[in-house]
Amino acid sequence: MLEINDIHVTYGRLRALKGVSLSVRQGEIVCLIGPNGAGKSTTLAAVAGGVVPHRGTIVLDGKPLAAGRPEQTARLGLSLVPEGRHVFGTLTVAENLRVATYMRRDRAAVAADYERVLNLFPRLKERIGSPGGRLSGGEQQMLVIARALLTRPRLLLVDEPSLGLAPKIVDQVYEILLAARKAEGLTLLINEQSSHRILKHADRVYVIRNGHIRLHDDAAKLADGEAIKRAYFGFGDEPAAADEPEEEAA
Amino acid sequence: MIGLLQNLVDAASLGSLYALAALGVGLLFGILRLVNFAHGDFISIGAYALIVPSFEVTAQLFIGTWSWWLMIPTITLIVVIVALISDALVFRPLRRASAPTLMIASFAVSYVIQTGILLVYGARPKAANLWAGLDTPLMVGDVRVPLLQVITIVATLVLMAALTLFLKRTRYGTMMRAAAEDFRMAQYLGVRGDFVIGLAFAISGVLATAVSLLYLSQTGTLSPTMGVPLALFAFVATVIGGMGSLLGAVVGGFVVGVVVIMLQAYLPADLRAFRDAFAFTFVILILLVRPSGIIRTRALVERV
Ligand SMILES: Nc1ncnc2c1ncn2[C@@H]1O[C@H](COP(=O)(O)OP(=O)(O)O)[C@@H](O)[C@H]1O
Numbered sequence A: 001m002l003e004i005n006d007i008h009v010t011y012g013r014l015r016a017l018k019g020v021s022l023s024v025r026q027g028e029i030v031c032l033i034g035p036n037g038a039g040k041s042t043t044l045a046a047v048a049g050g051v052v053p054h055r056g057t058i059v060l061d062g063k064p065l066a067a068g069r070p071e072q073t074a075r076l077g078l079s080l081v082p083e084g085r086h087v088f089g090t091l092t093v094a095e096n097l098r099v100a101t102y103m104r105r106d107r108a109a110v111a112a113d114y115e116r117v118l119n120l121f122p123r124l125k126e127r128i129g130s131p132g133g134r135l136s137g138g139e140q141q142m143l144v145i146a147r148a149l150l151t152r153p154r155l156l157l158v159d160e161p162s163l164g165l166a167p168k169i170v171d172q173v174y175e176i177l178l179a180a181r182k183a184e185g186l187t188l189l190i191n192e193q194s195s196h197r198i199l200k201h202a203d204r205v206y207v208i209r210n211g212h213i214r215l216h217d218d219a220a221k222l223a224d225g226e227a228i229k230r231a232y233f234g235f236g237d238e239p240a241a242a243d244e245p246e247e248e249a250a
Numbered sequence B: 001m002i003g004l005l006q007n008l009v010d011a012a013s014l015g016s017l018y019a020l021a022a023l024g025v026g027l028l029f030g031i032l033r034l035v036n037f038a039h040g041d042f043i044s045i046g047a048y049a050l051i052v053p054s055f056e057v058t059a060q061l062f063i064g065t066w067s068w069w070l071m072i073p074t075i076t077l078i079v080v081i082v083a084l085i086s087d088a089l090v091f092r093p094l095r096r097a098s099a100p101t102l103m104i105a106s107f108a109v110s111y112v113i114q115t116g117i118l119l120v121y122g123a124r125p126k127a128a129n130l131w132a133g134l135d136t137p138l139m140v141g142d143v144r145v146p147l148l149q150v151i152t153i154v155a156t157l158v159l160m161a162a163l164t165l166f167l168k169r170t171r172y173g174t175m176m177r178a179a180a181e182d183f184r185m186a187q188y189l190g191v192r193g194d195f196v197i198g199l200a201f202a203i204s205g206v207l208a209t210a211v212s213l214l215y216l217s218q219t220g221t222l223s224p225t226m227g228v229p230l231a232l233f234a235f236v237a238t239v240i241g242g243m244g245s246l247l248g249a250v251v252g253g254f255v256v257g258v259v260v261i262m263l264q265a266y267l268p269a270d271l272r273a274f275r276d277a278f279a280f281t282f283v284i285l286i287l288l289v290r291p292s293g294i295i296r297t298r299a300l301v302e303r304v
């Protein structure tokens, strides 16, 4: 359902993505893992329209996405939960959730979705009138996921859902994501820095480092973690040319 | 004592105008990070739209002679259209530009509007008598309160309440608050950035119109640069109030009003000419104590 073909992104003179290709099929859980600064967030932001690739195409359901049009992309059934939990801190939990429904035309379905999503997140129901900024980190992560679900996405992109959360909370976040996937028939593309938690849930895994995809395979074939480790840290079997310095001019 | 009360009424009325102007500036800053120097010129447009275009020194009212229920919406519409056109022609192409670039663009808009007024109406200040009946004083005890000042204060309170209700109770208001806090995230959730920004320009046009009408009926004079000092004091108000907070803009507006009126009243006569220098010194002092303004927040509207 999603095809990323050879996208290149630069920030000023820094080349963040140097030709990334990746695909996600309907119903899959695909995980993009890589060290800090590898280009994971940039990849997801490019798909969601938040950064504009200067080369390459992104195709959703057979149609090319207009680059740099996040409002448009959101309307096509693709939702991004960005890194770092962008809760609207001064809006209440209810208002945070409602913002996500304003673009929708199916008013009747919105009311039903709102109830259903809140039932997935009982903790949010309890805090429905609190400002988003007062929630704990775990609750905020729940809120941004619930909020993204209310845009009624078919493809959900989640950027490092476990960032800065205690392991127990991370487990809860993943439980919710998997439950939501089942309930909503979602396709998931998830970024993580480490593979150990995601490997058992993912169908396929991509490893990105320094703006290049270094490895991509079925999760089952990577279960021992050795190949991932090599790709992740850049040991061994790769061409040396792939490790050029990041600062070279675009 | 009477003198002090009298001065406080004057301060509240002048502070109202600054607060309204500061709200218009603060709203655009909150959404777009635009410091809009053209806001003062939106105010001038609202005043000039009332009169017949000519180079005469005494302005002849045209729309200004209509009854208020027709005149106010018409003038509002004109100013809102000017605000929306400036957005469409100048600021929309600069959506990805930095805050300083936007500010410089707003100088250009300001200059274009002033030149336009100059070409159509001439450079000389004009006298105009809008709502002449409103300077009859009301006596509250021994304090003489011109009706116009009461209307100014009431109109300001009504507009502030309406804006607050709009921002807190409506879907468009909620979109604006979300966008003010995290514009990109709001877009990821499907909020149309251009729409929200257009709305902010339109509202700042409405607020500018209110200042145009109230200010013109108080001063009775038009000039192509009449909006400039208002915009300047509005910036000062938003800065000392705390950039990005609408409550801050209002508080800042009233603080500036009080400072200016009190300096006017209590400075020794031969220093009064330097009133604004003293006012700005006071502002610098406030900022030394609270560098990020009186209200520090990323929220357009505070919760109470
Ligand atoms: N807004 C930005 N401006 C400049 N450089 C950025 C920006 N965002 C990311 N980068 C740089 O781009 C590279 C990739 O970043 P990112 O996509 O955030 O990686 P990851 O999510 O894998 O940690 C890094 O070197 C990072 O410093």
Ligand SMILES: [Mg+2]
Binding pocket: A037, A040, A041, A042, A083, A159, A160
């Ligand atoms: Mg990242």
